Amino acid sequence: MPGAEIYGGHMISRSLLVAIVLAPLLGAIIAGLFGRRVGRAGAHTVTILGVGASCVMSAWVLWQLVGQGAAPFNENIYTWFQVGGLEANVGFMVDKLTAMMMVVVTFVSLLVHIYTIGYMHEDPGYQRFFSYISLFTFSMLMLVMSNNFLQLFFGWEAVGLVSYLLIGFWFKKPTAVFANLKAFLVNRVGDFGFLLGIAGVVLMFGSLDYGVVFANAPTIANMNMSIIDGYEWSVPTVICILLFIGAMGKSAQVPLHVWLPDSMEGPTPISALIHAATMVTAGIFMVARMSPLFELSQTALNFVLFIGATTAFWTGLIGIVQNDIKRVVAYSTLSQLGYMTVALGVSAYSAAVYHLMTHAFFKALLFLGAGSVIIAMHHEQDMRKMGGLKKYMPITYWTMLLGTLALVATPFFSGFYSKDTIIEAAHLASERAGWIGTYGYWAVLLGAFVTSFYSFRLLYLTFHGKERFRQTADSHARDAHGPHGQETHHEPLDDDGHGHHGHAHQHEPHESPWVVTVPLILLAIPSVLIGYFTAGPMLFGTDWTGHHEQLPFFLGAIDLAAANDVMATLKAEVWHGPAQFALHGLQSPAFWLAFGGFVLATVMYWWKPALAARARHMFAWPVRVLENKYGFDTLWITGFAGGSVQMGKVSRAIDTHVIDGAAVNGSASLVGLVARLARRLQSGFLYHYAFAMILGLIVLLALLIRTLN
Numbered sequence: 143m144p145g146a147e148i149y150g151g152h153m154i155s156r157s158l159l160v161a162i163v164l165a166p167l168l169g170a171i172i173a174g175l176f177g178r179r180v181g182r183a184g185a186h187t188v189t190i191l192g193v194g195a196s197c198v199m200s201a202w203v204l205w206q207l208v209g210q211g212a213a214p215f216n217e218n219i220y221t222w223f224q225v226g227g228l229e230a231n232v233g234f235m236v237d238k239l240t241a242m243m244m245v246v247v248t249f250v251s252l253l254v255h256i257y258t259i260g261y262m263h264e265d266p267g268y269q270r271f272f273s274y275i276s277l278f279t280f281s282m283l284m285l286v287m288s289n290n291f292l293q294l295f296f297g298w299e300a301v302g303l304v305s306y307l308l309i310g311f312w313f314k315k316p317t318a319v320f321a322n323l324k325a326f327l328v329n330r331v332g333d334f335g336f337l338l339g340i341a342g343v344v345l346m347f348g349s350l351d352y353g354v355v356f357a358n359a360p361t362i363a364n365m366n367m368s369i370i371d372g373y374e375w376s377v378p379t380v381i382c383i384l385l386f387i388g389a390m391g392k393s394a395q396v397p398l399h400v401w402l403p404d405s406m407e408g409p410t411p412i413s414a415l416i417h418a419a420t421m422v423t424a425g426i427f428m429v430a431r432m433s434p435l436f437e438l439s440q441t442a443l444n445f446v447l448f449i450g451a452t453t454a455f456w457t458g459l460i461g462i463v464q465n466d467i468k469r470v471v472a473y474s475t476l477s478q479l480g481y482m483t484v485a486l487g488v489s490a491y492s493a494a495v496y497h498l499m500t501h502a503f504f505k506a507l508l509f510l511g512a513g514s515v516i517i518a519m520h521h522e523q524d525m526r527k528m529g530g531l532k533k534y535m536p537i538t539y540w541t542m543l544l545g546t547l548a549l550v551a552t553p554f555f556s557g558f559y560s561k562d563t564i565i566e567a568a569h570l571a572s573e574r575a576g577w578i579g580t581y582g583y584w585a586v587l588l589g590a591f592v593t594s595f596y597s598f599r600l601l602y603l604t605f606h607g608k609e610r611f612r613q614t615a616d617s618h619a620r621d622a623h624g625p626h627g628q629e630t631h632h633e634p635l636d637d638d639g640h641g642h643h644g645h646a647h648q649h650e651p652h653e654s655p656w657v658v659t660v661p662l663i664l665l666a667i668p669s670v671l672i673g674y675f676t677a678g679p680m681l682f683g684t685d686w687t688g689h690h691e692q693l694p695f696f697l698g699a700i701d702l703a704a705a706n707d708v709m710a711t712l713k714a715e716v717w718h719g720p721a722q723f724a725l726h727g728l729q730s731p732a733f734w735l736a737f738g739g740f741v742l743a744t745v746m747y748w749w750k751p752a753l754a755a756r757a758r759h760m761f762a763w764p765v766r767v768l769e770n771k772y773g774f775d776t777l778w779i780t781g782f783a784g785g786s787v788q789m790g791k792v793s794r795a796i797d798t799h800v801i802d803g804a805a806v807n808g809s810a811s812l813v814g815l816v817a818r819l820a821r822r823l824q825s826g827f828l829y830h831y832a833f834a835m836i837l838g839l840i841v842l843l844a845l846l847i848r849t850l851n
Contacts, residue, residue: 152211152213154215156217159215159287162287163287165199167276168192169189170189170274172188172189173269185269189275190252196248197248197251207237208238208679215234216234216236216353219233222292228349231290234288235288238695239431239700247283248279250414254275256660257657257661258272261411261513275415278305282420285301286424291340298336305416305421306323306326308412309321309407310322310323311409320407321401324400324778325404328400329392331398334387335383336389346362356434359434363378363438378435378438382436382438389428390449392424392428393422393482395450395480403469403472405417406468413472417471423482423501426494426495429446430700433702443486444578447484449483449487451480451487454477454480454484454586456772458589460771466525470599474597477589478549481589482497482501482564485567488579488582488706489571490567490709493560493564493567499672500556500557500673503669514662515531515538518651525603528603529604529610529611530610530611534650535654536653537654538654538662540666542601545666546600550590550594550598550739551727551733553727554720556669556670557673559677560677561732562730569583570712587735590733590735594739602744606748679692681695681717682713684717686720687720688719
């Protein structure tokens, strides 16, 4: 490969990359098509082996790039079609950005596969579920490894399709069916913009290949196009905003965020897979990959910054009033995706993808931990019916505590290095971006308080305080018997709509089995440690100690305009190694705001729980606004979807009454009427015809006389 000597002569094997992609696909095919033959054990074995092999090979590729100086891989594997000068290929672009994503996706997916053995062990769709999650992993790998826009779009749509199948996995559950349709349709809105953006790329560059487009990106920097007569638009701005609309759908940015909380209707392993390392981060990865285009338009970057800031703060507030344990974590995901988008908007692309990586570990940990709680609570998800679980579930509690400390950006934890860097970058860029920059900075800064408050609220309601599940069990027991002690059959339902016998007399909660707790422990380790050892190389271009310079980690993968390089400024001002950076963070306003959120949650939900009810009553109107999610669900369901239904009814009425009734049936009726009248003139009597001839002659003579006069 040209230039390989610069990288020490090491080259990544093409067959290795093909194997990484195909291993999960093979497992999905075997589990999906031959599930009955291989059985439950065969289904989870073959999919875990496929994803596990893919994870090991992905780690080897990353090591080749980082540790052995291998050259980035960019080759076409197969030509799909060629029309004129436009060629579509299946190919891979694997640099450090891609390799990092490959490792994160496969590692989290592997742990989710293992966790699923325990979580779904009684589900009748066991084999089908493993097939879906393995297929999801294949789709995500195709997306991140692509070297052209068409393959990117294939992976983009494939993860959307499989997420539709997974969110609605319990297809007999009406809320799950509604949620997967909602996710599918909202993503179609974003994908339409994405497709238009790709069309703009083809129009301007005549190619779908990343290499060709990025190399020629400067040629469109000053080009304009007329979409509406009389109005000129910057070509880079139009293309980038259209591409970002696609990211707004996949990465759940306001106002296309409404599908993500409802996707909690799917099984918990899917919540972790979709919201941690895969689908929702696809948009963040895509914008980082398209940095050569986005750097050409400050307007597009400001748009990205505004949308990200709005998502980071305002959706986080909704998490404060949620009582479903999974939905709290879901709104946390929305908020953190907003942080990543803010980083993209201030050109801190490395900070965005770094937060993507750290967030994948601790968010997967929190989702899987929530699932462990749900298992122990016999599929109860309302935190108001929990409490006091710490002594029953110590592993789940301590791992979730570590994940929470990472989420709220506690110094020395992995989330601190990524999240604090984004806040600092937003602060530095606030002057360049005007009022939007100022808005972005305050949104991510105040978001630190909000994140801390709802995160510790979750911990206190779930693991501390009174054991409210005993009261729930007693009420179930009372409801389960009639007035004379006879047993009734008002049995609660679990997530898949099936009853669980014995809930009225449920046993005490207990720790989950090892297939659930081991993934929690394995995710807790990077949630605590990975930031300390990787912030220097991946963010600031130093070794992990911060004392020795080295090439930027994403060199060649992310392109930056020199004027937008906030990370270089941060490196000069605040980076003196991971320990000093963490100590500096103890003095930052973000830390003290997060500490304030912790204190307020401690007072309201642990020390004096009565304050929570009083505060809810005092702030009834803001709470109602947050519970209604600012009316976005109403806007989408009643407004856009309902409006479309009404338009359909109007169209049907026009079709029925105007087109069918008046035009088609009306013209036929008119012909029939004329025929009936004409038929009466054909009486068959000679004197009728003679009389008609005389009348006609009189009329003709009258016209002739009038003309002559």
